[in-house]
Amino acid sequence: MNKFKGTGVALVTPFAENGKLDYNGLEKLVKFQINNGVDYLVVQGTTGESVTLNDEEKVAVLEYIIEINAKRLPILLGVGGNNTAKTTEKIKYFSNYEIDGFLSVSPYYNKPSQMGIYQHYKEISLSSNLPIILYNVPGRTSSNILPETTLRLANDFTNIIGIKEASGNLEQIMMIISKKSENFLVISGDDALTLPHISVGGDGVISVIANAFPKRFSSMVQEALNGNLDIAREKHYELLEIIHYLFIDGNPSGIKYLLKLINICSESVRLPLVKLSETTATKIYELVAGIDDTLV
Numbered sequence: 001m002n003k004f005k006g007t008g009v010a011l012v013t014p015f016a017e018n019g020k021l022d023y024n025g026l027e028k029l030v031k032f033q034i035n036n037g038v039d040y041l042v043v044q045g046t047t048g049e050s051v052t053l054n055d056e057e058k059v060a061v062l063e064y065i066i067e068i069n070a071k072r073l074p075i076l077l078g079v080g081g082n083n084t085a086k087t088t089e090k091i092k093y094f095s096n097y098e099i100d101g102f103l104s105v106s107p108y109y110n111k112p113s114q115m116g117i118y119q120h121y122k123e124i125s126l127s128s129n130l131p132i133i134l135y136n137v138p139g140r141t142s143s144n145i146l147p148e149t150t151l152r153l154a155n156d157f158t159n160i161i162g163i164k165e166a167s168g169n170l171e172q173i174m175m176i177i178s179k180k181s182e183n184f185l186v187i188s189g190d191d192a193l194t195l196p197h198i199s200v201g202g203d204g205v206i207s208v209i210a211n212a213f214p215k216r217f218s219s220m221v222q223e224a225l226n227g228n229l230d231i232a233r234e235k236h237y238e239l240l241e242i243i244h245y246l247f248i249d250g251n252p253s254g255i256k257y258l259l260k261l262i263n264i265c266s267e268s269v270r271l272p273l274v275k276l277s278e279t280t281a282t283k284i285y286e287l288v289a290g291i292d293d294t295l296v
């Protein structure tokens with residue numbers, strides 16, 4: 001399933017200063033990605049602040065992105081939750097839209113067992129006529145999809161085609177890679193770990209920093225996938241410290257500040273998130289000012 005190999009960008013959802021959706025900023029953001037080398041768009045994931053969008057806003061944002069994208073890049077839609085029945089209802093509803101697959105986060109807060117996680121994704125698989133990518137992010141969900149569960153799901157359901165692995169555990173990631181089928185995608189969920197992830201056999205990244213540096217970051221990913229690790233390593237270290245500071249005060253506060261610097265959209269986020277502290281913003285500004293801007 002090569003359409004989700006390479007660099008997917010976890011799009012932010014731009015807001016105006018009054019908190020309403022900023023469609024002008026969204027159009028600029030989507031066109032910026034299309035014109036600068038990313039491989040696919042990820043809509044309404046964590047970085048898109050999906051939990052603070054109401055149902056009408058989620059539909060409006062998706063429809064607008066579909067219109068602007070005009071089928072130029074594949075679209076992966078974030079649909080997940082800790083209520084399996086409600087999640088499957090949403091999967092069925094959004095299957096009618098011009099999207100290419102679903103990214104579905106593991107259930108959060110209620111901390112299911114591995115069998116519970118398996119049964120949750122079984123129901124999602126059975127409800128979808130589109131490909132599904134699992135999303136493992138234990139730091140947010142308080143539960144970890146173990147490699148055995150990932151591999152079982154991959155083997156049992158043909159439309160479960162990959163996993164976004166954001167556990168930060170390279171040993172776990174390598175266990176999946178070493179035992180998976182050839183076509184099952186193992187995608188990095190951490191910008192800072194993308195290079196080592198690819199170097200051990202991973203298939204790319206769903207990236208936050210690519211919102212602001214689509215060409216630079218996707219170039220690093222492509223060089224790594226092509227086996228040019230020396231070139232990829234140089235590009236990786238150019239952005240590593242910026243990546244660190246993007247997450248100091250929460251995501252997407254950091255990346256939205258960076259997008260404000262390049263005149264894509266405002267840095268507005270919805271509560272309970274807040275804008276960057278002055279200290280963090282100053283540090284990011286200094287770091288960005290110190291790199292070559294010929295490759296965004």
